[in-house]
Amino acid sequence: xxxxxxxxxxxxxxxxxxxxxxxxxxxxxxxxxxxxxxxxxxxxxxxxxxxxxxxxxxxxxxxxxxxxxxxxxxxxxxxxxxxxxxxxxxxxxxxxxxxxxxxxxxxxxxxxxxxxxxxxxxxxxxxxxxxxxxxxxxxxxxxxxxxxxxxxxxxxxxxxxxxxxxxxxxxxxxxxxxxxxxxxxxxxxxxxxxxxxxxxxxxxxxxxxxxxxxxxxxxxxxxxxxxxxxxxxxxxxxxxxxxxxxxxxxxxxxxxxxxxxxxxxxxxxxxxxxxxxxxxxxxxxxxxxxxxxxxxxxxxxxxxxxxxxxxxxxxxxxxxxxxxxxxxxxxxxxxxxx
Amino acid sequence: xxxxxxxxxxxxxxxxxxxxxxxxxxxxxxxxxxxxxxxxxxxxxxxxxxxxxxxxxxxxxxxxxxxxxxxxxxxxxxxxxxxxxxxxxxxxxxxxxxxxxxxxxxxxxxxxxxxxxxxxxxxxxxxxxxxxxxxxxxxxxxxxxxxxxxxxxxxxxxxxxxxxxxxxxxxxxxxxxxxxxxxxxxxxxxxxxxxxxxxxxxxxxxxxxxxxxxxxxxxxxxxxxxxxxxxxxxxxxxxxxxxxxxxxxxxxxxxxxxxxxxxxxxxxxxxxxxxxxxxxxxxxxxxxxxxxxxxxxxxxxxxxxxxxxxxxxxxxxxxxxxxxxxxxxxxxxxxxxxxxxxxxxxxxxxxxxxxxxxxxxxxxxxxxxxxxxxxxxxxxxxxxxxxxxxxxxxxx
Numbered sequence: 001x002x003x004x005x006x007x008x009x010x011x012x013x014x015x016x017x018x019x020x021x022x023x024x025x026x027x028x029x030x031x032x033x034x035x036x037x038x039x040x041x042x043x044x045x046x047x048x049x050x051x052x053x054x055x056x057x058x059x060x061x062x063x064x065x066x067x068x069x070x071x072x073x074x075x076x077x078x079x080x081x082x083x084x085x086x087x088x089x090x091x092x093x094x095x096x097x098x099x100x101x102x103x104x105x106x107x108x109x110x111x112x113x114x115x116x117x118x119x120x121x122x123x124x125x126x127x128x129x130x131x132x133x134x135x136x137x138x139x140x141x142x143x144x145x146x147x148x149x150x151x152x153x154x155x156x157x158x159x160x161x162x163x164x165x166x167x168x169x170x171x172x173x174x175x176x177x178x179x180x181x182x183x184x185x186x187x188x189x190x191x192x193x194x195x196x197x198x199x200x201x202x203x204x205x206x207x208x209x210x211x212x213x214x215x216x217x218x219x220x221x222x223x224x225x226x227x228x229x230x231x232x233x234x235x236x237x238x239x240x241x242x243x244x245x246x247x248x249x250x251x252x253x254x255x256x257x258x259x260x261x262x263x264x265x266x267x268x269x270x271x272x273x274x275x276x277x278x279x280x281x282x283x284x285x286x287x288x289x290x291x292x293x294x295x296x297x298x299x300x301x302x303x304x305x306x307x308x309x310x311x312x313x314x315x316x317x318x319x320x321x322x323x324x325x326x327x328x329x330x331x332x333x334x335x336x337x338x
Numbered sequence: 339x340x341x342x343x344x345x346x347x348x349x350x351x352x353x354x355x356x357x358x359x360x361x362x363x364x365x366x367x368x369x370x371x372x373x374x375x376x377x378x379x380x381x382x383x384x385x386x387x388x389x390x391x392x393x394x395x396x397x398x399x400x401x402x403x404x405x406x407x408x409x410x411x412x413x414x415x416x417x418x419x420x421x422x423x424x425x426x427x428x429x430x431x432x433x434x435x436x437x438x439x440x441x442x443x444x445x446x447x448x449x450x451x452x453x454x455x456x457x458x459x460x461x462x463x464x465x466x467x468x469x470x471x472x473x474x475x476x477x478x479x480x481x482x483x484x485x486x487x488x489x490x491x492x493x494x495x496x497x498x499x500x501x502x503x504x505x506x507x508x509x510x511x512x513x514x515x516x517x518x519x520x521x522x523x524x525x526x527x528x529x530x531x532x533x534x535x536x537x538x539x540x541x542x543x544x545x546x547x548x549x550x551x552x553x554x555x556x557x558x559x560x561x562x563x564x565x566x567x568x569x570x571x572x573x574x575x576x577x578x579x580x581x582x583x584x585x586x587x588x589x590x591x592x593x594x595x596x597x598x599x600x601x602x603x604x605x606x607x608x609x610x611x612x613x614x615x616x617x618x619x620x621x622x623x624x625x626x627x628x629x630x631x632x633x634x635x636x637x638x639x640x641x642x643x644x645x646x647x648x649x650x651x652x653x654x655x656x657x658x659x660x661x662x663x664x665x666x667x668x669x670x671x672x673x674x675x676x677x678x679x680x681x682x683x684x685x686x687x688x689x690x691x692x693x694x695x696x697x698x699x700x701x702x703x704x705x706x707x708x709x710x711x712x713x714x715x716x717x718x719x720x721x722x723x724x725x726x727x728x729x730x731x732x733x734x
Binding site for chain 2: 083084087091112133142144145150151156158160163169170172173174175183229231
């Protein structure tokens with residue numbers, strides 16, 4: 001009797017697991033929210049506000065997807081993931097999408113069977129050191145102790161950088177950004193290395209941010225973006241175009257303030273197509289006609305999100321740089337909405 | 339006496355449910371069959387699901403370069419080495435913690451256990467408090483506590499403490515001079531081996547003399563002198579082939595010498611102290627299990643108190659102590675997987691952590707880690723069971 005019960009439960013669980021592979025949109029609709037994997041906390045990029053809600057540059061993508069499906073950006077639940085747990089969480093179906101400063105690489109895309117739907121931040125790996133050390137370049141770091149988050153691409157870049165420059169170092173492996181912060185401030189390591197944006201975000205939380213410098217060398221390309229698992233292209237398209245809408249909206253000057261007005265019709269046919277005044281583009285994704293309006297209303301366009309969470313006016317103080325629109329000298333470039 | 343002969347009835351099919359013996363066997367066969375069917379189902383299901391996801395399985399990744407560095411490696415290792423070698427580095431780091439931890443825990447545990455029975459009120463109270471406090475705080479918290487203590491309270495390398503010339507204590511760990519083995523060092527190794535053989539021979543000879551004449555040699559101190567002295571003599575005779583490498587502050591860190599990282603220190607100390615508290619209680623129970631009459635009898639024969647402990651009480655107490663001691667050794671070895679909390683690079687952190695994460699081979703990596711822990715545990719328990727058989731009461 002017991003054995004049969006166990007067998008039945010196991011069978012039921014395995015069927016569920018297989019069912020989760022396709023039809024993510026239907027599953028999401030059925031449960032009423034998007035389950036989104038975020039980081040355990042990086043100032044500006046993903047943090048909980050004083051009400052305990054997740055906010056930041058990465059959760060904004062989740063909110064855009066929630067708004068696209070339900071017309072309501074609060075229809076998102078968050079799962080904090082570490083560098084180590086994130087891919088398993090996504091592959092096992094525990095989360096529907098991952099928006100967690102994750103670098104798009106060949107092996108993650110191809111071998112780990114993940115689909116990166118785009119890039120929401122073009123980053124590169126940098127080094128932060130206390131000013132008091134008087135280090136001016138990463139080439140002077142021979143023999144240093146370096147704090148790194150394990151399970152990240154930065155760990156591999158770091159090994160390559162020191163080997164190719166014939167320098168030695170002591171890696172100090174760390175699980176989360178918060179632990180890295182304490183160990184770095186306590187002097188367990190001389191250097192903290194991660195994506196330059198992460199360094200700026202971490203430095204902003206220090207008591208005296210001015211006592212620490214980010215070295216000029218950027219030793220890698222780190223295109224960070226949201227991702228989904230292989231096998232459900234419709235869901236992948238939905239997340240991809242939710243992100244693209246944010247980028248196109250900025251390019252075309254659509255903001256959270258004027259989107260309602262523009263949705264009624266404008267002289268720009270691309271805006272009309274995107275906001276549903278022309279054609280029936282939402283239905284192609286299985287969404288409502290005004291889905292893009294909801295996406296933009298949720299948190300504004302890409303530029304507005306950037307300004308709010310990580311821009312020059314925030315404590316993080318990141319410049320747009322590479323992440324400016326292609327029309328402004330950056331490389332942010334979305335395929336056309338057509 | 340002659341046994342009564344039964345005529346064995348031939349087996350009939352209905353015996354399977356009417357005969358109690360056959361019924362028992364039948365149920366066991368069915369239970370084992372069901373268990374195997376269940377396991378086969380799970381394995382098959384996992385392989386199918388992975389296949390559906392298009393995820394490759396296999397251990398081929400082990401021979402590819404790992405691409406990451408490990409701060410503490412007992413063997414040659416770089417980021418060009420393979421994942422298999424990274425796993426080996428992790429295994430050695432785990433074994434290092436297990437062996438040094440078991441050693442320290444046994445020493446502290448036996449001392450604390452004996453002192454807990456001391457007639458000195460202060461000493462026995464202090465041991466009581468030590469045992470109760472460490473036993474009742476989760477070992478993970480203790481590891482984090484000691485790590486934080488080392489990292490936050492010790493000075494940085496530039497202001498490192500120098501308790502002895504050439505040894506430095508800072509929040510990067512404990513740096514001590516290391517041996518430098520130059521040409522001709524094999525002489526010392528040979529001397530060491532010879533010393534051990536001589537020591538064993540002397541111990542046998544001393545026992546024979548004692549059996550024959552009752553004369554007792556100070557075997558322990560003489561053997562210690564042989565084992566330490568002979569290699570030192572060889573060192574000078576061979577023209578001092580073994581040198582010392584002195585650590586020196588150069589740039590960011592100390593160069594040269596042997597570095598004991600804060601992560602190792604915290605993990606080793608916390609595990610030893612935690613396990614020792616349990617061992618102390620086991621030792622106390624073992625000693626108290628030996629009837630007081632034994633002590634009185636020994637005193638009546640004129641044995642000195644420390645001899646009474648060594649020759650009468652402890653051998654009998656060991657019979658009670660060894661079996662639970664085995665599980666404490668196993669616990670310490672398995673608890674060493676908490677290394678991950680402070681970033682000590684053991685098996686879980688190397689093959690079960692970074693390799694797993696960089697290659698995405700979760701099932702393969704975890705299966706390696708699981709079977710290694712199983713292997714370690716079985717090894718420890720078989721060695722300890724052998725020792726237990728040796729000290730167990732021989733019943734006639």
